[in-house]
Amino acid sequence: MTVATLRERQTATAAPTTAILELAGLHVSHGAISALKGIDMVVREGEVVALLGANGAGKTTTLRTVSGLHAPASGAVRFCGERIDGLPSHAIVGLGIGHSPEGRRVFADMTVLENLHMGAYRFKRQRLRQEDLERVFALFPRLAERRTQQAGTLSGGEQQMLAMGRALMGRPELxxxxxPSMGLAPLVVAQIFEIIKEINAQGTTVLLVEQNAAQALKVADRGYVLETGRITMQAPACELLDDPRVRAAYLGEAAR
Structure with missing residues (x-):
């Protein structure tokens, strides 16, 4: 997809205005190390927002803070207008935030089906679990074929599908x-990003941390660049994709 095509797609679609996630002045430390240094970010309902940056920039820390796995030193995390910083992780999942973590983190000794049911632990009604299972199997037919297989024996791409499917079993709004593309073959990467587009088209807002900047910006509406714990750029994805600084830093091109 060309930059021009991306720009046409984003111009034709009215930008959503309702903020589903807001980070305000967020500071997070790991011991004596400042990982996030007062970042501000907004993810609006219906968007795919890409968060780009080098290793160690603070991308994973940002997601883990939203999920309640890190406590901010200061600042606020708001979901649908309500502060959620300080809530335990299980409560945040219950509010409607799903998290597919770096490295997949599947339960290796459990089957595909058991892993998926773990993602639906907050739903007690079997009907809801079955509906979500059917949705996940429609998105990831390979998981349906492997439903009785132990997760640890799956390929890397299949484990990534399982991690995403498990997060979707909680019916997240975000x-x-x-x-999601880490360590995967190019054909599998392309498949994963097509599925991300479909998940978003079905109504789920997505905040995407990704080293593959080209792929991320092709599916995203907007993007942020995080450098050593600070947001240094934010723009529509098509503008970031065409920005010479982004192309030099993250797409492997010489600065123009």
């Missing part, structure tokens, strides 16, 4: 994806 899906956090941390490096």
């Amino acid at each position: 899906l956090l994806l941390d490096e």
